[in-house]
Amino acid sequence: MNQQLTVNVITNMYQQYPAVFRRPLKQRLVRWLIWTGFTAFTVYCLAQLGFFDVGMIAEGLGKLYGVVSFMLPPAAHGRFLDFLWAIFETLGMAFIGTLLAALIALPMGFLGSKNVIGHPVFHFVLRRLFDFIRGIDALIWALVWINVVGLGPFAGILAIACSVSGELAKIFSEAIENVDRKQIDGVRASGANTIQTMRFAILPQVFPVILSTSLYYFESNTRSATILGIVGAGGIGLQLADRIRVLAWDQAALIIIMILVTVYLIDTMSNRIRHHFIKAPEIQR
Amino acid sequence: MLAFGIIFVFALFASAYVGEVNISEFVDGLPSFFNYFHQTLPEIHAKTFQSDIADWYWGIDKWMSFLWDTVLIAFLATLFGFVFAFILCFAASRNLNKNYWTYFICRRIMEIARSVPELVYALIFVFSFGIGPFPGVLAIAVHSCGALGKLFSEINENVDLGASEGVLASGGNWFQVVRYAVVPQVFPNFMSYTLLRFEINVRAASVVGFVGAGGIGQELMTSIRQFLYTDVSAIVLMLVLAVSVIDVSCEKFRHHIIGQEFLV
Numbered sequence: 001m002n003q004q005l006t007v008n009v010i011t012n013m014y015q016q017y018p019a020v021f022r023r024p025l026k027q028r029l030v031r032w033l034i035w036t037g038f039t040a041f042t043v044y045c046l047a048q049l050g051f052f053d054v055g056m057i058a059e060g061l062g063k064l065y066g067v068v069s070f071m072l073p074p075a076a077h078g079r080f081l082d083f084l085w086a087i088f089e090t091l092g093m094a095f096i097g098t099l100l101a102a103l104i105a106l107p108m109g110f111l112g113s114k115n116v117i118g119h120p121v122f123h124f125v126l127r128r129l130f131d132f133i134r135g136i137d138a139l140i141w142a143l144v145w146i147n148v149v150g151l152g153p154f155a156g157i158l159a160i161a162c163s164v165s166g167e168l169a170k171i172f173s174e175a176i177e178n179v180d181r182k183q184i185d186g187v188r189a190s191g192a193n194t195i196q197t198m199r200f201a202i203l204p205q206v207f208p209v210i211l212s213t214s215l216y217y218f219e220s221n222t223r224s225a226t227i228l229g230i231v232g233a234g235g236i237g238l239q240l241a242d243r244i245r246v247l248a249w250d251q252a253a254l255i256i257i258m259i260l261v262t263v264y265l266i267d268t269m270s271n272r273i274r275h276h277f278i279k280a281p282e283i284q285r
Numbered sequence: 286m287l288a289f290g291i292i293f294v295f296a297l298f299a300s301a302y303v304g305e306v307n308i309s310e311f312v313d314g315l316p317s318f319f320n321y322f323h324q325t326l327p328e329i330h331a332k333t334f335q336s337d338i339a340d341w342y343w344g345i346d347k348w349m350s351f352l353w354d355t356v357l358i359a360f361l362a363t364l365f366g367f368v369f370a371f372i373l374c375f376a377a378s379r380n381l382n383k384n385y386w387t388y389f390i391c392r393r394i395m396e397i398a399r400s401v402p403e404l405v406y407a408l409i410f411v412f413s414f415g416i417g418p419f420p421g422v423l424a425i426a427v428h429s430c431g432a433l434g435k436l437f438s439e440i441n442e443n444v445d446l447g448a449s450e451g452v453l454a455s456g457g458n459w460f461q462v463v464r465y466a467v468v469p470q471v472f473p474n475f476m477s478y479t480l481l482r483f484e485i486n487v488r489a490a491s492v493v494g495f496v497g498a499g500g501i502g503q504e505l506m507t508s509i510r511q512f513l514y515t516d517v518s519a520i521v522l523m524l525v526l527a528v529s530v531i532d533v534s535c536e537k538f539r540h541h542i543i544g545q546e547f548l549v
Contacts, residue, residue: 045361049418049499060414067413085303092300099297107450135525139492149314153304191337227404231495244408249316260400
């Protein structure tokens, strides 16, 4: 093993094992084709979405510069309390929306888990229904609910409740499917009926998961509640869209900062509560 | 326990008050909600099945092209997000960058980029660049850059530094360390997160249209606002199907990538 590495040795090696130094032609061709295809597709996308419209982009950049310079410094112009109220409205929307979603999702979760109702077709249909509800964005639900209950935070609450209930129902039913079988057997053996089995054998096991998931979703719903207002469903988003509509950019900037602070505070708080109050393992998502 | 109960009840009532929750209004509105859903369902009879479907999906060509635009927006936004996150992430990893100021600046840029919601960026960009898909791409790209950059730098911080010591010892500079020691280790994970981001961005691209930033959202909002009931169900069904097809195929691809070793 004390052979010295010279140019001779390397050329020798190269001749003996060309595949180590250079990939075979077929592999190189395939790689080249993939990259060409990728580049061509990207260029097509750029063209399709107006990235080659230099005039529009130049004008837009000028306007964007104007917007940013109007944003600084952020100012309230005496509307700070309105904005603060709207922040509270947003938090309220997220809170009640999450609560409603959890209340809807709990029975749905029981119905949708294999070990509660064993019928495969029923299980399949219900799970696909959850997927479908989950697939519709909260903003779409908000637009629909605005048509039903009118503009305002109430539509936002219902939108959050609808879109999140599908997601929570899926998580809950997966948690219920993973419960320990022994406790169910024990409660059954002492003569409990189905409802009592759910109450005394399943619920105590899944309750920590339900609580911590709901808290997590409260956090994420606060984020979505801030933007629901942009389509008219109340909260801080409504104020933001309104301020942008009248081109009060400094106030809009203040609102954006307020949103960031709120989201940050809620994140830290719910993390604290999760770690302190509920001593359940983190859910793998 | 009691204290938490009291806080909970208080929060509930306060939220109900500020959220303008009105039970009677809700109960009154509930039938009209189900009515709404009933109206979105198309009339389909077994006898005239084909023509009924054709009638329901009368705008399929237009909607397909909008849906295609949505996917393109998500693709391009993910690509831009990836490129900028890739540029920023190495400087934003503590183990690779010992210079505090560049680290700090890169971190803050990514934080600002990801904490503002896409829709807010979209509002600002639509005002500047006008209605169309261009501001949508920009808005989603900025947000993705922040989100991906954070994940990328976290991956970088967990990298095995043995390889980079090797490159340093053989005389490599910082860029060579990153290129030959770090990137080969982290690239599969980067790709996996980017694909996951693409899935998220397809959803985002379908709603940025609500503020005028292109894609199927614009069409969907028009049909909801104008009470074109069956159009709403047709578009939503298409959208959910498209999103789930993309989700499933991305997931397959992701598992394929993670299992593979990238040497070049």
